[in-house]
Amino acid sequence: MSFGRVLALAGLIAFWGLALAQPDLPGLYYDEAADAAPAVRLLAGKPVEAVRDVSLDLFGLRLPVMVMDYVGAVSTYLYIPWFGLLGVGVLQLRLLPIAGGMITLALAGVLGRRWLGSFPAGLGVLLGAVHPSFVFWTRQGVHVSSLLGLLAVASLLSLDNWLKTGRIRWAYLAAFLFGLGLSVKLLFLWWGPVLGLYLWVRAGPKAGPALAELLRPGRLALAALGVLVGAWMPLYYNLRSGGTLGVVTANLWRTSYGVENWRVLDNLATAFDHMLALVRGDHFWFLGGRFGNAAYPPVLVGALGAALAGGFVLGRRDPSWRLLRGLAGIILLVTAQSAFTVSGLWPTHLYLLMPLPQLLTVGVIFRLGSLLRGQTLRVVLALLAGLGLGLGDLAADLNYHRTLAETGGWLRMSDAIYRLVDCLAADPDRPVLALDWGIAAPVVVLTGGRVTPLELFFYQPQAPPELVDMLYGYAGRFPNARYLLHAPEATVYDRRAELGRAAAALGRRPVLEFTTHQRDGKPVHLVYRLE
Structure with a gap:
């Protein structure tokens, strides 16, 4: 050789x-x-x-x-x-x-x-x-x-x-x-x-x-x-x-x-x-x-x-x-x-x-x-x-x-995604809605398809007015759904305000259910429910 x-x-x-x-x-x-x-x-x-x-x-x-x-x-x-x-x-x-x-x-x-x-x-x-x-x-x-x-x-x-x-x-x-x-x-x-x-x-x-x-x-x-x-x-x-x-x-x-x-x-x-x-x-x-x-x-x-x-x-x-x-x-x-x-x-x-x-x-x-x-x-x-x-x-x-x-990686590339998956996989039958880019696909792969979040955020800086109506309809059909967002530093498309308005129209409010953190303690993923 x-x-x-x-x-x-x-x-x-x-x-x-x-x-x-x-x-x-x-x-x-x-x-x-x-x-x-x-x-x-x-x-x-x-x-x-x-x-x-x-x-x-x-x-x-x-x-x-x-x-x-x-x-x-x-x-x-x-x-x-x-x-x-x-x-x-x-x-x-x-x-x-x-x-x-x-x-x-x-x-x-x-x-x-x-x-x-x-x-x-x-x-x-x-x-x-x-x-x-x-x-x-x-x-x-x-x-x-x-x-x-x-x-x-x-x-x-x-x-x-x-x-x-x-x-x-x-x-x-x-x-x-x-x-x-x-x-x-x-x-x-x-x-x-x-x-x-x-x-x-x-x-x-x-x-x-x-x-x-x-x-x-x-x-x-x-x-x-x-x-x-x-x-x-x-x-x-x-x-x-x-x-x-x-x-x-x-x-x-x-x-x-x-x-x-x-x-x-x-x-x-x-x-x-x-x-x-x-x-x-x-x-x-x-x-x-x-x-x-x-x-x-x-x-x-x-x-x-x-x-x-x-x-x-x-x-x-x-x-x-x-x-x-x-x-x-x-x-x-x-x-x-x-x-x-x-x-x-x-x-x-x-x-x-x-x-x-x-x-x-x-x-x-x-x-x-x-x-x-x-x-x-x-x-x-x-x-x-x-x-x-x-x-x-x-x-x-x-x-x-x-x-x-x-x-373990930072923000959207941190190993916090594995802790999010553990949370979601514990109750795989609950509906899940991803309100930001960067969450749904890894969850599908890491759960073997048992959890498949629906994505709803629109690829644009400002959400269109119809997003609130869509969230209103989704929350009405699935009252026990979980909503996935990123912490502010990791956010791509911020849809917190739209979720809050849809919840208020239903007489409900978003409640933080679970938070993932990267290894230095900085929050990455936020899991909400409406109550």
Whole structure:
């Protein structure tokens, strides 16, 4: 086994250990549970509420198509056999994205060997495997879309296989994977231009003939069919409801999260700040602290600049520099596209790039080392530089785990969710109404579907007037219901006033029945009844 493969294997082992440590911490978060909750209910033989009432009705079952207007139910259907085999729980839920992360690293290693050689690829995989952004976002499903990282690397590898072998089926597979990524989450649209850029860079002078071959009518039709088959979920959903199109249209100018898309320069600056936050790895405040690797941002900026300059100056003579320029272009292209959004500007959107920044960094260090005489010296210097970055990342990982063991997570990601579930599961037949975002899905998963809170809060800062009437009707039908809210610091949508007005109209008042606390005593969840 080559030294590069040893490094890659060490990375996989390190990632497995870091990602599986304390698997129940932080507490199960809404976004990572959102696509698992329908799977739990289906396995329990209970009906699933369909987004905008769009579903597939097969064999007496109502099967979900989307989890949100721009998130498909791909992971839901992965979880059904997964939970059926392993059971339902936090460990089992987090094992699936962790396994996906292992596959992502392995595929990135294959691509890296083709681009850079065995040693740089192995070192790049090792750096990606211990990076806190990859470790902690992967283990929590990066809020339903960690599968995008796997599909991104797999589509690049499929395209590379087509260019390497000339077998058109690999191009069809790349098309299908792109479509499947659109089913996972709408933002995979960003990967379409990336595939085009990669084709141009990787094929070099042969890009034109390769593209002409793909554009032959029959082959183009099959490639388009691959995209359509992969993207069947949002296509079917929008044919039935227009939900995604409506959300995109409503958020083109200003999103519901307050992002003004017309502020192009400001949003670009924010997007590139997020890229630096991605590689710094210090954005996991909800684990109980902020730790990161301050050396990474300047190193990445230097690597991007060197790759672009080296590619333009030496790319014609040295294919490695041309590939590094293309890799830098991919990172910059995705980052620039992330400045336009229909939701918010968040570093999580750039997760699908991992571990490409690490491969780029190692590749540039290794190529610059070629200016030195002697292969051994070049390898040693690259190894020392890479391990220096890796040790900084590993220190951040261990600090996060140490702090997490003390705090259990903060606010909506605290382990207080487990104490809420214990309270609700003690009387599973009582109706439960969730009056804030972030509560219902974890409860469904953690109770195995025995408790399924109804959500009623509306995704907008101010509640519409009809909410009071809806609460009035619900309380009249279910007088012993429990109402779930967050404590003020954890609240997303505050609906306390509406609950109070509905109760007053019934001649009743809200009474606090139970409160959960994070480990430092700060309240997180509030359980009310009306009396």
